[in-house]
Amino acid sequence: MKKAELVFVPVPGMGHLVSTVEIAKILVAQDQRLSISILIIKLPGGSESKVNSYIQSLSSSISERIKFIELPENKVGPSDLNPTFFISTFYENLKPHVRNAVKNLVESWSGRPDSPRLAGFVVDMFSTAMIDVADEFGVPSYVFFTSGAGFLCLMAHLQDLSDDLGKDITEYSDQPDAELVIPGFVNPVPAKVFPGAVLDKDASPLFLGNFRKMRKTKGLLVNTFTELEFNMIRPLSQGEFPPIYPVGPILNLKTTDSHVGLGGTDDNTTDVVTWLDSQPPSSVVYLCFGSSGTFSGEQVREIACALEHTGVRFLWSLRKPPPSGGPLLPSDYKDVNEVLPEGFLDRAAEIGKIIGWAPQVTVLAHPSIGGFVSHCGWNSTLESLWFGVPMATWPLAAEQQINAFKMVREFGLAVEIKLDYRKDFNSFFTGNDPRLVIVKAEEIEKGIMELMDQRDTNTRKRVKEMSEKSRKALLEGGSSYSSLYQFISDVLDNMP
Numbered sequence: 441m442k443k444a445e446l447v448f449v450p451v452p453g454m455g456h457l458v459s460t461v462e463i464a465k466i467l468v469a470q471d472q473r474l475s476i477s478i479l480i481i482k483l484p485g486g487s488e489s490k491v492n493s494y495i496q497s498l499s500s501s502i503s504e505r506i507k508f509i510e511l512p513e514n515k516v517g518p519s520d521l522n523p524t525f526f527i528s529t530f531y532e533n534l535k536p537h538v539r540n541a542v543k544n545l546v547e548s549w550s551g552r553p554d555s556p557r558l559a560g561f562v563v564d565m566f567s568t569a570m571i572d573v574a575d576e577f578g579v580p581s582y583v584f585f586t587s588g589a590g591f592l593c594l595m596a597h598l599q600d601l602s603d604d605l606g607k608d609i610t611e612y613s614d615q616p617d618a619e620l621v622i623p624g625f626v627n628p629v630p631a632k633v634f635p636g637a638v639l640d641k642d643a644s645p646l647f648l649g650n651f652r653k654m655r656k657t658k659g660l661l662v663n664t665f666t667e668l669e670f671n672m673i674r675p676l677s678q679g680e681f682p683p684i685y686p687v688g689p690i691l692n693l694k695t696t697d698s699h700v701g702l703g704g705t706d707d708n709t710t711d712v713v714t715w716l717d718s719q720p721p722s723s724v725v726y727l728c729f730g731s732s733g734t735f736s737g738e739q740v741r742e743i744a745c746a747l748e749h750t751g752v753r754f755l756w757s758l759r760k761p762p763p764s765g766g767p768l769l770p771s772d773y774k775d776v777n778e779v780l781p782e783g784f785l786d787r788a789a790e791i792g793k794i795i796g797w798a799p800q801v802t803v804l805a806h807p808s809i810g811g812f813v814s815h816c817g818w819n820s821t822l823e824s825l826w827f828g829v830p831m832a833t834w835p836l837a838a839e840q841q842i843n844a845f846k847m848v849r850e851f852g853l854a855v856e857i858k859l860d861y862r863k864d865f866n867s868f869f870t871g872n873d874p875r876l877v878i879v880k881a882e883e884i885e886k887g888i889m890e891l892m893d894q895r896d897t898n899t900r901k902r903v904k905e906m907s908e909k910s911r912k913a914l915l916e917g918g919s920s921y922s923s924l925y926q927f928i929s930d931v932l933d934n935m936p
Contacts, residue, residue, distance in 0.1 A: 444559035444935055445475045447542055448584065451564045454490060454731060454818055459586050459663060460564075461498065461506075462690045466914075468505045470921075471928045475505040475556055477545060479665035482513045509545070511537045528646050531569035538573050546577075559935040560658070561654060567677045568653040580658040580934045582927075587818045589672040589686065590837045590846045591635075593624040595651045595683065596639055602648055609648070613639040616860070623679075624672035627849050632860035633841035646664035658934055659683040661927060663690045663818065665913035665920050666849070668825070668906060683930065685923040689822040689910050693801055709799040712755070713806065719753055725892055726829075728757040728798050731816040733836050734770045736761075737779040739878055744784050746884035752892050753791045755809075757798035772796025804829050811891040813857065816843040825853065828907035830856045830899050832891040835881075853903050857887035 446467075450460040457480075464476045480491060509533065542558070549555030561574035562582045574581040585592060597620070600606040612631035619628035631639075636674055637647040654660065665841055666673060666686050676684045676736045716724065727743070729735075735743070740758065747754050758779075758897060759770035776794050777785065785794070800820070803809060804827040812824050816835045821843055824831045831854040833844035847854035858879060893898075913920040 442641075442932065442935070443473050443475065443554070443556035443558040444932055445477065445563055446559055447545070448476060448562045449538065449564060449567045449570045450478065450481070451566050452483045452491075454494065455817070456564055456586055457491065457494070458692050459690050459819065460500075462583060462692050463584060463663075463687065464506050465502065466687075466690070466924060467928065468503045470924055471935065474928065474933070475552055476507075477594060478506065478508050479541060480508050480510045480627060481534065482511070509541050511541060512761070515540040531567050535569065535573055538570055542573070542577060557935060559931050561655075562661070565650060565654070568650045571653055573655065578936055580936075581656075583654050583657050583660045585654075585660050585662045587662075587839050588821075588843065588846070589662055589669040589676060589684070589848070590624065591818075591842050592660070592662065592676060592684075593672045594622055594629065594634070594842055595638070595648075596676065596679070597622050598634070599651045601649050603652070609634075609638050610641050610644050623675035624669075625850060626671065629842070629845065630860075632862075633845040635842065636837060636864070637841045637861050653902075655681060657682050659685060659927065659930060661685045661687050663822070665689060666912055666923075667909040667913060667919060669846075671850075678724075679904065685927045687920050687923050687927065689826055689913070689920075691801075691819065691822055695825070708795070708797060709802055712793075712795060712799060715793050716755070716803070716806045716808045719808035721807045724753045724755055724808045725756075725811045725813060725869065725888055726755045726798075726803055726809050727801060727813040728803075728820070729759075729834070729836060730817045730820060732770060733792065733815045734759050734761040734839075736878075739876075740779045741781050742878060742881045743884055744780050744788075745881035746888060747792060748781075748784065748788060749881065750884050750888050750892075752888060753808075754788075754793070755798075755803065755830070756792065756794045757796065758794050759792055759796060810894075811888070813888065813891070816840040816847065818843060821847065822910070825903065825906050826910050828904045830854060830891060832887045832901045834858050834887075836893045837863050851897060851902075851906075853906060855890045855899065857884055 443527055448460050450456045460478060464478060468474050468476060480495070546558055558577060558579050560580045560582055561570055562584050563570045565583060565585055565587070568583070571581040598609050602609055612634060616630065616632035618631045620628045620631070637643045662684055664686050667690050669686070673684055747756070758773065758776055760773045762770055773779065773796065801823065804812065804823055809829055811832060812829045813832045813834060814820050814824065816831070816833050817840055822833070831847060833848055833854050834857045835841045835844045841860055844854070844859045848856045848859065861879065863876065902912060912918050915921060
């Protein structure tokens, strides 16, 4: 029985790391021949302790065939971590560290009769520079694509326009209402929902270059499932693209792990659950905008006014923007009154609760939750579907606009607050973007009322049906289970 070792190189962010760990767990559980090493990459700005806490929390529950290798810190300052630098330089500078780590790993097997063989690298969509290192070791590369197939279709089409027709994709930044026919999409896709990175003069060539490199790999593990994105998976599978393995939804659903390393505590979770237990079924709207999502004080006050006008019960995860030049991650307010309308907490005391960090899996699983106002990050989107909770869309950055477009226009699984809200590409991690147009309370109120209207059975019915399909996909014989089996078979066949 030949044993195979895969080396995963995830992006140094908790969302990407958690997804990587979850798929590693599934892979080693499905085949005893596989073992996995996950390279841990450090970032400045306070993330190291969170990553360490998360890894330590796994020590008693994770397979001995999954191990973590900590790389030396890549010496950069927080001001260097703008997205363009991250895409272009950060991983290039990491190549010697990755090379040495894998060299030491292979040497540690020397003389062991039961040792595995290096079967390949699995890189993130942003760490494609490591494909060069895999080539040096003479092993194939694969991609773990942590977003959905629709985003992959869009980027593949934009790359083709750039490479084959010489189109400057950044021109669409001045043509937000221009619409493109994208293979896999039923509706024309407006440029205003393109990822901000592809519209940025500096980042666009680098971002498209990453997707160009993906086409040279042996296959892409995509965190989606066939029943959700069949129309989008099909053109990728039929075109000039590596094999596509829809293996999702890959989620961390263990509530005992979900808060570790992300700023939460057991006391936070207990307090939230106690409050939710006192609310009627499907009566609470949950507002959360991801681990990095924040708003200006003016926008916070518009959200508060909207909630007050609706009279709907709410649980609101409200985070403070990071200070200029400080840590990259948001923090909790010491006193939320500083950004809320005067007297709001007193007036809303009977129907609402404002928290900082949110134990999201626990919240979405609770029967009192009836809707989710979300930034449409892909993990959050899949979690909402898994638990059968309809979403109202309010994207902020990355590929969240195209996720929102898919959920509202393509799938009918969400209602719209905004589809095209977007923070500036280079300012997302540094706090507020002064150029953003404030979303007024009336627009927010309209979306929340539509989301929580129990008479709108069509959206809720479709979400519940998709919830069942997402769970079946991972069961033995399900579509994602079968894709994982095929991926493992192909890894073993491709092993040098």
